[in-house]
Structure formats: structure tokens, C-alpha cells
Amino acid sequence: MNKSLLKEKLFRWENFLVLILITEIIIFGLLNPKFLQSRVLLGSINDFISICIISLFVTFVFITGGMDIQAGSIVGLTSISLGVLWQDAGLNIWAAVVVAILIGAICGAISGFLVAFTGVQAMVVTLGGQFLYSGLALAVVNLSSSSAFEGISGFPNSFIALATSKTLGIPNQVIVFLILIILSYILLHKTKYGRYIFLCGINRNAAIYSGIKTKLIIMSTYILSGMSASIAGIVLTSYLGSARADLGKELTLPIITAVVLGGTSNLGGKGGVLGTALAAVVIGIMRFGLVMAGLPTQYLDIPIGTLLVVTVAARTVSGNTKLIKTIGKMFGKA
Amino acid sequence: MKTLKRIFKAREISSLTFLIIMFLVVGAVNPAFLQIRNLFLTFNGSVVFVLLAVGISFVIITGEIDVSIGATLGLAAAVSATLLRGGSPWIVALIAAILVGIGVGLINGIGVTVLRVPSIIMTLGVNGIVRGAIYVYTNGKWVENIPFEFKALSQASIFKTVTYFFFCTILFMLLVHFILTKTRQGRHFAAVGDNMQGANLIGIPVDKTKVIAYIVSGIFAAIAGIVYVSRVGFVTPTAGNGYEMKAIAACVLGGISLAGGVGTVVGATIGAIIMASISRVLVFLQFSSDYDNTITGILLIVIVVADSLIQRRICEKARRERLSARTLSEVGGKGDE
Structure with a gap:
């Protein structure tokens, strides 16, 4: 029994991801020795922090059996709202940050309400949300005195420091990411609320009959994902030093890749935050390393897309013994 | 009488009513919108979306999803534009584009059926790959200097109102509608989408039907790519970015259920016309198209x-x-x- 337990622990998906991560770092280190400097390695998170933050909480949505393709557009809406609140409404920057997170929560709540209470597919609602929130971001730009192309800049130093300075030698963005990992891990894996989320995804009817308010639980996951998107928007604004409406537009593919690569099923009921966090870092390091190795950024979708398709295919095929047998037969004949 | 009743019960009728009401309301605010010339400009402008929506409705009716059509459109447009610029006749460009569409559709179809990858994930991944392939193919540059004769095709029209493109698209769509609703093969798509296990039990080749649906979707996206080249006159590496979402939205507006089995390509067409006319409507209502x-x-x-x-x-x-x-x-x- 001990042996099987050990085996189970050894062959966990998370360990496999750690293995990929180490291989990645070694390969990129060989390609470009600069890559291995801790300053560079830790600093690389600047490039993919938003993927990490958002995918943590989109995992919640996936576990309830939902789908969230709107998170990217909330990033842009948050960023530009933050800028307008600060520059044109004259709010204190930290007050603006709080309002921006609230905006993200409201965006998530609207979609979550529609998904949970009207029975429309999550894909359709969040597709509508994607249009709506990216459109609203443009509408907010019109409220400001700056044009959409230049964005809003000139934030106070204390706000810029949020993403650019270090605490105890660790970049603040890494700290934000670690805090959110711990928070989401406790929320999903250690609380009653987290168990309810899983139950909603495994068997919604059973959850209803056992007295769980599934509608509220499902709605809350969208609120969390909306809030995480706005946190990502704030961190990104702080890092870039300017608020723009078009931030986060290209995030949908990497976010979903991170969640699925992390071992969360898109059918719900299965998954975990640690896997997602690792997968997000795997993807981020891959993007960063490939760019350092000299690949143009526009090509990055090819390896990411391949990674997504291949992992999911490998996972489903390895679970399908019949297919393996047929493939084995085909090779046996040849 | 019976047919009349059936027509009024159809889901498309609510989309059509919506389209008409929208046009009338805008016409009431700004009568210039209802001029025949302007209406046809609106219709002619929707060709790309109509083609995309009709193609993707095959996939959606079988209960799957295809978010790779935007990139497929881009790649087909880039390939055909390069060929046209090199002096190839348009038929060669068309065939090359369609081959691109078939290729992407086949990959999607095999991934979804043989490898059992969930369709949203498979096509999302393929979307990224194909989009990257456009950059590789064009080196990130614009494809410009398309021959004038080809660009003029998009303006050529019957009676100076309906362009040949729109006319052909509608004919094509009606043909597809006939195939989908009246032939045995066509009904398979809805059967698979409505009840996959049931379809399997009565001997419908479920996997084959799905692969065909993806290929059809790819082909339509490729044809939309050719039309895009002719209408726009140049191809950027981001051509068609986000069109997949608009096409899905068009299908949903046209009464096609993303759960599969419900909906027609006529609905998809009406939805696409609604989608395409929104920005025009905004201009006539003197709103910013933002x-x-x-x-x-x-x-x-x-x-x-x-x-x-x-x-x-x-x-x-x-x-x-x-x-x-x-x-x-x-x-x-x-x-x-």
C-alpha cells in the first residue's frame, strides 16, 4: 500500500510540470547563459505575471464546469479605468486601485449571474462579456483627456514601485504571485467553499440536493476571476507606467493553456491551483526563454498552441487504452 | 397555411424581426440610412462575416466549436494574396486558399475526434499555431500591391446595387441550407449535435461527420479570406484577428444553439448581417464606432x-x-x- 502511495505521489501531474520547468531552464540556460542569472530569471516574471494571476482564479471557474474567455478584456478595462479615475476624476491612486478591483468584481458578477441564474452557456456569456468589456474600455478612454494611443501615464512613484521595486531582494511581482497562490490554494483546497466548488463541477444536481447554493457558488467563481483580472491589470499598469485600454487582449490563449496544462479538466470537477501556477510559470518561462534565444515575439503562439494541443491530446490518449492498442497494432504491422 | 405557421415558428424569424426593427429605428432617426444604395452597401459589407458564420455553423450544429477560423482566414488571405501578387490567375489563388482551409479543418477534426481533445482547446491551440504560421509565411510584413483587377472584383455589381460577391454568397448559402435540411448527409450534422450517442446507435458515422464539419468550416473561412483580400486590398499578419468571436456571436444571434443540433445557416446569415451592420448603424446614429x-x-x-x-x-x-x-x-x- 505504501508503494502504491509512493507511486501515486511520484507520478502526479504537478511533478511532471516541475520536470518540464527544470528541463526548460536547463535548455534555455545552455542556449543563452545570461538566462541563468537569478536577476534575469526572477525578473522574467514581469512578462507573464498577468497570465499567472488570472489563470489561478480562472481555474476556479473551470472546476465548476464553466468557461471564462472574458478575463483578458477586464484587464484592459481595469487599467484604463484606473488611469481615468486617477487623472480625470482626481482620486487618490490607492482609492482608484480599490475602485478598479471593484469594477473587475462587478464585471465578473454580471457574467457570473447570467451563467448561474439563466442557464445560458458560460462560453456564450463570457463571449458577450469579452465584447462588452473591451468595448467599455474604449468608451472609458473617451472620458479621459488622453487619446487611446498614448494611454495615461505619469503615475506617482509609490504606485509605480508596486511592480518595479523589490522587497528583501525579491521582486514585488513575485511576492504578489506567491501571496495569491497561497490565498487561492487555501480557498480551493482547504475550505468548505472550495469543496463546494468541486462538487458543483462533479455533480451539480447532487450539490443542489445536499443544500448547497450552487448558483451563488458558481457566480462567486466568476467574481473571483474578474477580480484577479483587475489585479493583473493594476500590476501591469504599474509595471508599464501607463494605463491603456488594449492591455490583455492577447491573454485568452495563454490563460486557458495554463489552466488546462495545469491539469484542470475543462469539463469540471477536477484540477488544482498548484498545477495551474506551475503551468503558468512553464508557459511564461517558455515565452521568455524563446525570446531570449532570439525568436520573434509574434511566433510565440506556435509553441504555446502546440504545447496546449499536445498535452491535452497526450493526457486523453493515455487514458484511452483502446486507442493505444490500435496505434500499437498499426506500428506492429509496419 | 401549414408552411406559413412553420415559418412563423422558426427561430430565425425573431432574428429577422430584430434586423428589420433595427433598420426601421435607425431609419426613423436618420432617413438617409434607408436609402436603397446604403442598405445594399450594408449588405455587401457583410459578405466576409456571412461566409464565416455559415461555415462555422456546421461545426456549432454538430455541438462543437471552432475558434481557429479567424487565423484560417488570415493564412488563406496571406497565401492567396502572395500568389495573386506573383501574377497567378485567381483560380490558382482560390484553390490554394481552399487547400489551406481543408488542411486546418482536417487538423482540427482529427484532434477533436481521434485524439479526443475538447474542441475549444484544440481549436484555440490551432488558432495560435496558424496565427504564428502567418508571421512565419509573411515574415511579419504586409502583403500589398494586389493586382487592381482583383480588387475591382469586390466592387463589380449587378444593377449597381448587389455585388457579385454578395449575390454568390447568398446563392451558396441557400444551396448549403438545402443540403443541410433536405439531404440525408446534411441531416447527419444536426443529428450528431442533438444526440451524439443516439446518432451513433442508428449508424451515423459521428466522427466522420465532425471532421467534415471542421473541413467545411475551414473552407468557408478560406473563401472569406479571398473575399477579404479583394475587399481590403492588402493583408496584414493580424488579418481576421477576433473574427472567430464575431462569427460565433453571429451564429448565436441567428438562433443557433451552442449546445448543438439547433439552428440553420439562414439564421447564421441574418446574424452575420446584424453583426456587420452594427458599426454602420452607429455611424448613422452619430455615435462613435468605438x-x-x-x-x-x-x-x-x-x-x-x-x-x-x-x-x-x-x-x-x-x-x-x-x-x-x-x-x-x-x-x-x-x-x-
Whole structure:
């Protein structure tokens, strides 16, 4: 029994991801020795922090059996709202940050309400949300005195420091990411609320009959994902030093890749935050390393897309013994 | 009479009513919108979306999804534009584009059926790969200097109102509609989408049908790519970015259910015309076309939610009627004893 337990622990998906991560770092280190400097390695998170933050909480949505393709557009809406609140409404920057997170929560709540209470597919609602929130971001730009192309800049130093300075030698963005990992891990894996989320995804009817308010639980996951998107928007604004409406537009593919690569099923009921966090870092390091190795950024979708398709295919095929047998037969004949 | 009743019960009719009401309202605010010339400009401008929506409706009707058509459009447009610039006749460019569409569709189809990758994930990944392939193919540069004769094709029109492109697209769409609703093969798509296991049990080749649906979707996206080249006159590496979402939205607006099995390509066409005319409508209402996405999003959510609530009420009513009919007949049966 001990042996099987050990085996189970050894062959966990998370360990496999750690293995990929180490291989990645070694390969990129060989390609470009600069890559291995801790300053560079830790600093690389600047490039993919938003993927990490958002995918943590989109995992919640996936576990309830939902789908969230709107998170990217909330990033842009948050960023530009933050800028307008600060520059044109004259709010204190930290007050603006709080309002921006609230905006993200409201965006998530609207979609979550529609998904949970009207029975429309999550894909359709969040597709509508994607249009709506990216459109609203443009509408907010019109409220400001700056044009959409230049964005809003000139934030106070204390706000810029949020993403650019270090605490105890660790970049603040890494700290934000670690805090959110711990928070989401406790929320999903250690609380009653987290168990309810899983139950909603495994068997919604059973959850209803056992007295769980599934509608509220499902709605809350969208609120969390909306809030995480706005946190990502704030961190990104702080890092870039300017608020723009078009931030986060290209995030949908990497976010979903991170969640699925992390071992969360898109059918719900299965998954975990640690896997997602690792997968997000795997993807981020891959993007960063490939760019350092000299690949143009526009090509990055090819390896990411391949990674997504291949992992999911490998996972489903390895679970399908019949297919393996047929493939084995085909090779046996040849 | 029966056909008339059936027509009024069709889901597309609510989309069509919406389209007409939208046009009338805009016409009331700004009569210039209802000029025949302008209406046809609106219709002619929707060709790319109509083609995309008709193609993707095959996939959606089988209960799957395809978010790779935007990139497919881009790649097909880039390939055909390069060929045209090199002096190839348009038929060669068309065939090359269609081959691109078939290729991407085949990959999607095999991934979804043989490898059993969930369709949203498979096509999302393929979307990224194909989009990257456009950059590789064009080196990130624009494809410009398309021959003038080819660009002029998009302006050529019958009676100076309907362009040949729009006319052909509608003919094509009606043909597809006929195939989907009246032929045995065509009905397979809806059968697979409605009840996959049931379809499998009565001997419909489920996997094959799905692969064909993806290939059709790819081909339509490729043809849309050719039309795009002719209309726009140049191809950027980001051509067609985000069009997949607009095509899906068009299908949903046209009454196609993403759960599969329900909907027609006529609906998809009406939805696509609605989608394409929103930005034009905004201009005539003297709004900034920046609000295009906002309106689209609100429209999509409102229509879908309303539809879902109405459907639920109808189901509920039917259930209650069945229930009361059953109790009545049981009471009647006892009386006979």
C-alpha cells in the first residue's frame, strides 16, 4: 500500500510540470547563459505575471464546469479605468486601485449571474462579456483627456514601485504571485467553499440536493476571476507606467493553456491551483526563454498552441487504452 | 397555411424581426440610412462575416466549436494574396486558399475526434499555431500591391446595387441550407449535435461527420479570406484577428444553439448581417464606432438570455400540459373500470 502511495505521489501531474520547468531552464540556460542569472530569471516574471494571476482564479471557474474567455478584456478595462479615475476624476491612486478591483468584481458578477441564474452557456456569456468589456474600455478612454494611443501615464512613484521595486531582494511581482497562490490554494483546497466548488463541477444536481447554493457558488467563481483580472491589470499598469485600454487582449490563449496544462479538466470537477501556477510559470518561462534565444515575439503562439494541443491530446490518449492498442497494432504491422 | 405557421415558428424569424426593427429605428432617426444604395452597401459589407458564420455553423450544429477560423482566414488571405501578387490567375489563388482551409479543418477534426481533445482547446491551440504560421509565411510584413483587377472584383455589381460577391454568397448559402435540411448527409450534422450517442446507435458515422464539419468550416473561412483580400486590398499578419468571436456571436444571434443540433445557416446569415451592420448603424446614429463592441456584447447577452428564458418557459409549459393530460387520462381510465 505504501508503494502504491509512493507511486501515486511520484507520478502526479504537478511533478511532471516541475520536470518540464527544470528541463526548460536547463535548455534555455545552455542556449543563452545570461538566462541563468537569478536577476534575469526572477525578473522574467514581469512578462507573464498577468497570465499567472488570472489563470489561478480562472481555474476556479473551470472546476465548476464553466468557461471564462472574458478575463483578458477586464484587464484592459481595469487599467484604463484606473488611469481615468486617477487623472480625470482626481482620486487618490490607492482609492482608484480599490475602485478598479471593484469594477473587475462587478464585471465578473454580471457574467457570473447570467451563467448561474439563466442557464445560458458560460462560453456564450463570457463571449458577450469579452465584447462588452473591451468595448467599455474604449468608451472609458473617451472620458479621459488622453487619446487611446498614448494611454495615461505619469503615475506617482509609490504606485509605480508596486511592480518595479523589490522587497528583501525579491521582486514585488513575485511576492504578489506567491501571496495569491497561497490565498487561492487555501480557498480551493482547504475550505468548505472550495469543496463546494468541486462538487458543483462533479455533480451539480447532487450539490443542489445536499443544500448547497450552487448558483451563488458558481457566480462567486466568476467574481473571483474578474477580480484577479483587475489585479493583473493594476500590476501591469504599474509595471508599464501607463494605463491603456488594449492591455490583455492577447491573454485568452495563454490563460486557458495554463489552466488546462495545469491539469484542470475543462469539463469540471477536477484540477488544482498548484498545477495551474506551475503551468503558468512553464508557459511564461517558455515565452521568455524563446525570446531570449532570439525568436520573434509574434511566433510565440506556435509553441504555446502546440504545447496546449499536445498535452491535452497526450493526457486523453493515455487514458484511452483502446486507442493505444490500435496505434500499437498499426506500428506492429509496419 | 401549414408552411406559413412553420415559418412563423422558426427561430430565425425573431432574428429577422430584430434586423428589420433595427433598420426601421435607425431609419426613423436618420432617413438617409434607408436609402436603397446604403442598405445594399450594408449588405455587401457583410459578405466576409456571412461566409464565416455559415461555415462555422456546421461545426456549432454538430455541438462543437471552432475558434481557429479567424487565423484560417488570415493564412488563406496571406497565401492567396502572395500568389495573386506573383501574377497567378485567381483560380490558382482560390484553390490554394481552399487547400489551406481543408488542411486546418482536417487538423482540427482529427484532434477533436481521434485524439479526443475538447474542441475549444484544440481549436484555440490551432488558432495560435496558424496565427504564428502567418508571421512565419509573411515574415511579419504586409502583403500589398494586389493586382487592381482583383480588387475591382469586390466592387463589380449587378444593377449597381448587389455585388457579385454578395449575390454568390447568398446563392451558396441557400444551396448549403438545402443540403443541410433536405439531404440525408446534411441531416447527419444536426443529428450528431442533438444526440451524439443516439446518432451513433442508428449508424451515423459521428466522427466522420465532425471532421467534415471542421473541413467545411475551414473552407468557408478560406473563401472569406479571398473575399477579404479583394475587399481590403492588402493583408496584414493580424488579418481576421477576433473574427472567430464575431462569427460565433453571429451564429448565436441567428438562433443557433451552442449546445448543438439547433439552428440553420439562414439564421447564421441574418446574424452575420446584424453583426456587420452594427458599426454602420452607429455611424448613422452619430455615435462613435468605438461603441461597436459594447453594443455587440450587450446585444449578444440580451438576446441569448431572453431566448433562454423563453425556451425554458415553453419547456415548463409543455411539461405541465403533459402532466395534466396524464392525470386526466388516468382519472378517465379509472372511471371505465
